[in-house]
Amino acid sequence: MKIHGYEMRAVRQPLVRAAREIDGPGKGEVLVRVVGCGVCHTDLGFLYEGVPVRHALPLVLGHEIAGVVVSEGEGVSGLSGKAVIVPAVIPCGACAICRRGRGDLCRKQVFPGNDVHGGFASHVVVPAQGLCVVPGGERDPAMLARLSVVADAVSTAYQAVLKSGLSNDDFAVSIGVGGVGNFAAQIAAARGARVLAIDVDDGRLGRMREHGAEWTLNVRGMGTDDIRKRVREIAKTFGLPQTEWKIFETSGTGAGQSAAWALLTYGAVLSVVGFHPGDVSVRLSNLMAFAARAEGTWGCLPEHFPAVLELVREGRIALDPFIEMHPMSELPQVLEQMNRHEITRRPVLLPDFEK
Numbered sequence: 001m002k003i004h005g006y007e008m009r010a011v012r013q014p015l016v017r018a019a020r021e022i023d024g025p026g027k028g029e030v031l032v033r034v035v036g037c038g039v040c041h042t043d044l045g046f047l048y049e050g051v052p053v054r055h056a057l058p059l060v061l062g063h064e065i066a067g068v069v070v071s072e073g074e075g076v077s078g079l080s081g082k083a084v085i086v087p088a089v090i091p092c093g094a095c096a097i098c099r100r101g102r103g104d105l106c107r108k109q110v111f112p113g114n115d116v117h118g119g120f121a122s123h124v125v126v127p128a129q130g131l132c133v134v135p136g137g138e139r140d141p142a143m144l145a146r147l148s149v150v151a152d153a154v155s156t157a158y159q160a161v162l163k164s165g166l167s168n169d170d171f172a173v174s175i176g177v178g179g180v181g182n183f184a185a186q187i188a189a190a191r192g193a194r195v196l197a198i199d200v201d202d203g204r205l206g207r208m209r210e211h212g213a214e215w216t217l218n219v220r221g222m223g224t225d226d227i228r229k230r231v232r233e234i235a236k237t238f239g240l241p242q243t244e245w246k247i248f249e250t251s252g253t254g255a256g257q258s259a260a261w262a263l264l265t266y267g268a269v270l271s272v273v274g275f276h277p278g279d280v281s282v283r284l285s286n287l288m289a290f291a292a293r294a295e296g297t298w299g300c301l302p303e304h305f306p307a308v309l310e311l312v313r314e315g316r317i318a319l320d321p322f323i324e325m326h327p328m329s330e331l332p333q334v335l336e337q338m339n340r341h342e343i344t345r346r347p348v349l350l351p352d353f354e355k
């Protein structure tokens with residue numbers, strides 16, 4: 001059969017709509033009809049910044065996929081007709097690393113839109129391993145499309161919060177409350193933390209005040225020292241803990257990373273979620289002096305997806321204020337607008353190839 005999709009053919013060149021013949025899903029794989037695919041800043045990195053993709057070009061990008069399984073390859077059963085969220089990082093599930101529970105490090109992991117053709121397409125072929133079934137989603141395409149952002153933005157934020165060891169009444173600081181950061185803030189709040197959201201955009205901060213953040217701080221034009229001073233003031237004024245802050249860097253900017261480092265306190269955890277290609281100068285000894293921890297996070301283990309889905313279904317994570325829907329034919333313009341910072345919500349693309 002033919003799969004329609006938007007191919008990246010070269011860095012900084014517009015995506016090209018093209019059709020490609022496939023043989024059908026292979027062993028352990030399924031063919032998924034895409035119902036929605038979110039756009040991530042990682043896609044912008046591939047397309048505009050020359051971050052290398054692992055598959056040879058041309059490649060269909062897109063790794064935030066929700067859809068319906070239309071056929072199963074050898075060895076797969078029980079998924080046909082089911083609605084699924086495709087994790088952005090799909091561990092093999094069988095190697096020694098996966099068996100130790102560290103599928104995020106699996107060297108045979110599949111990242112759609114990077115290792116294999118992705119979701120800016122009519123269909124996608126992905127491993128059956130790790131798919132998150134959405135009960136009833138096949139009957140509600142509008143709901144299923146919205147859930148595409150669980151594949152990466154929501155679940156990656158969830159894993160970051162989990163790894164940080166965040167607990168009730170912790171003080172959490174979310175730096176950059178865009179596509180991923182808003183969910184980190186919401187999840188931290190859902191897990192009982194008191195959350196300060198930091199950004200340079202008043203629109204984003206306004207949305208956060210309604211969804212999880214007790215305090216917001218617009219740091220446009222502020223230096224690192226001023227930011228640290230203001231955050232300490234907030235903590236003092238409101239009687240928040242002075243130690244063990246949970247800091248989530250999701251801005252993916254040098255300024256955000258510098259500010260995140262400056263907020264380290266005794267026993268703090270700095271979680272680096274956003275990607276910034278440049279260098280940031282820090283005094284590494286602060287980790288020692290504060291007995292603090294800095295850590296990265298990569299995607300989210302498929303085993304956590306049902307819990308994330310549950311938080312969304314209970315309304316403890318709001319999606320609608322943070323996403324906007326577009327027909328997939330608008331993808332090239334959407335990417336351009338995102339690259340110019342003209343879109344502050346996460347775009348979700350709805351396939352319209354039959355038109």
Ligand SMILES: [Zn+2]
Pocket residue numbers: 040041042043063088152153
């Ligand atoms: Zn992503």
Ligand SMILES: [Zn+2]
Pocket residue numbers: 091092093094095096097098103106107108109
């Ligand atoms: Zn593995």
